[in-house]
Amino acid sequence: MNGNGNGTGNRNGRAAGASGVNLLALRSHNGALVLDLLRTAGAAGISRLELADRTGLTPQAVSKIIARLRTDGLVTEAGYRASTGGKPRTVLRLVPDAGHAVGLHLDRDALTAVVCDLTGAVVGERRAPLHLGAGADAVVESAAQEVEGLLAEGDAPLLGVGVALPGPLDHLHGVLHRVTGFPEWEGFPLRAALARRLRTPVVVDKDTNAAALRLAVALATHGSFAYIHLGTGLGAGLVFGGAVHRGARTRAGEFGHQVIQLDGPLCGCGNRGCIEALCLAAVARGDVDEAARVLGAGAANLVGLLDIELVLLGGRTVEEQPDVFVRGVGAMLDEWARLQGEEPYVPVRVASGGSLGVAEGAAQLLLAPLFGRADG
Amino acid sequence: MNGNGNGTGNRNGRAAGASGVNLLALRSHNGALVLDLLRTAGAAGISRLELADRTGLTPQAVSKIIARLRTDGLVTEAGYRASTGGKPRTVLRLVPDAGHAVGLHLDRDALTAVVCDLTGAVVGERRAPLHLGAGADAVVESAAQEVEGLLAEGDAPLLGVGVALPGPLDHLHGVLHRVTGFPEWEGFPLRAALARRLRTPVVVDKDTNAAALRLAVALATHGSFAYIHLGTGLGAGLVFGGAVHRGARTRAGEFGHQVIQLDGPLCGCGNRGCIEALCLAAVARGDVDEAARVLGAGAANLVGLLDIELVLLGGRTVEEQPDVFVRGVGAMLDEWARLQGEEPYVPVRVASGGSLGVAEGAAQLLLAPLFGRADG
DNA sequence: CCACTTAAGCAACGCTGTTGCCAAAGTGCA
């Protein structure tokens, strides 16, 4: 897709530390950068000179990069800007249909599948009931059939399939750990199984990470934020420098089992005083304010520890009473900021997304790398 | 120092998002990579072919890079390896005296200054009493005099001065926030003041970040760890991907004021249930086991949230009874791992370092960028 | 002594972004 394939061009992909960069990698980096700016510009488009200004590259370099991207069919010229006293700028736009990716959201009881174009827009959608407990092979088969149904028309080239699902898993190898309540999934190589079945690249990640990735792409941020998801469980996706932080074993984000009440009430995980236990208990007894307060304390911990810029809230429970949570969490962050004696104003917002958010994020697992958003 | 100056070579350093890469940046990246491997190899040295293998670059590219570095005086040939059936490999070594950096540790009651060579080894050292409350100008002046005394011999080119001190501060601009107990420092532009006085580049950072940076460099890791410092206060330095994580406003690492006991005892910061409050109280009443347990709970939170690979403990209180803390924290991490049902073994160790650790880290604020360890 | 192996440099090359220059396409004033 990007000319000479997938990038680094190094002889060995195994270099332990940081690895050397050659001209192919440089080309691919700058190309991705330009593509990302084109994507961000959306329908409004962007001119060569603006691209040069934003990337720090010379106009001539941008012209060459654009010429390559046009040859590859990723970019087109689309009209002209108004003149500012000279030749008017040429508007450039991403070609949305130059590539598609499928996003698959496997939840406990439902499956959602979307096809997204290069801009991340949903161009196709399917939903189906799902029983995660039905066994790995059955689930893989029905997921594969949904994907095939979605791709029936078969127009744009398919980059691959991203799968998002709950619970700890190994993102690098695409192997599940024990999905809470479904022990039969432990150790199942979902990525390999689905890739073999569909004969296409597959990437697997946690649902919270997928949601966070979608938000990072949608916000076009290279900064940091935390996406906190409160539904049947409590988890978080962390974004630093515009990339999802997955950690050494891709298990980061276990926000729900942060202990916030030493020797507190027992949690399902076996520990005591986890945020999730306190929060869900408060929700269960109808005390949403207290749930928001607990969540806010956890969010303040995040902000203090990691110095993130933004907190986004999502999940079924939050969506039921968004104002209560935004206010409650916001109040805790403001109080924390006040105690710090400074004005490190960290906004709290509800994450846009809706019911397709996670599936869109799953598709972004394949789209985002094209735009230089590395796998973290 | 590195040929054409400091790197990126872009026309503007202000690009908001990720920025474009040109050939100078590529050259500087690969050069830094090679230098880092040479530094890591230490006195044993490393051959061109090993460098090629480790970087993923071709042997010829490495030969060219080494030729440049030799011309710049950063690298020398130093003997030969035993033959393995052909021409023996040429051993290459970093030239330690190609550059020096000063590290300054300003503590509440003492000043420690070191000069380090390129390998990070201490080649000069001075200590002096210090009264942080004596006022900014007086402290800057006495610090400057210590630095000048240390550099009297004036041999190797000086890269600059790194300053590490407690309390929140703005690393990017080198401006202090309110140092606990010394309100007169709030807003003082330490970096600018010292740079003007000494006419040399100055970098300012928190003491915990400096200590963490020294450890990252010493361990030569590109992975992740947390350095937890327990002395008169409690703080942490976080390292992801071999780089110190400072966060959006360079205030990350406020580990001590993570709330771990909702509505717990009042902390000096005004909040309730901070780890620091619980931990210091336990230490004060002689219950070191409990202090270790609290610290361990906090460390488990870190590991769960960020999926780091290693926990390092340091600071005066830890050094007094290292075994108690290592065992206590380790027990909490093991228990946490057991509850996860997996074997994500996260080792706990005492951070080597001694009384010069922070000052050495301060020097690394200037040395590390030469070896590709960006300011993160 | 000679075949073989391994290390490292020389020369040519393809490709990168950059520089210098020029054509295209507007505006604005006389």
Added chain:
DNA sequence: TGCACTTTGGCAACAGCGTTGCTTAAGTGG
């Protein structure tokens, strides 16, 4: 209408990057 000016963007030449192909250097081992 004409001309000076501004701005955009491409063409051509270039320096410099890592790569490739080959040669030279310097060992081992029969």
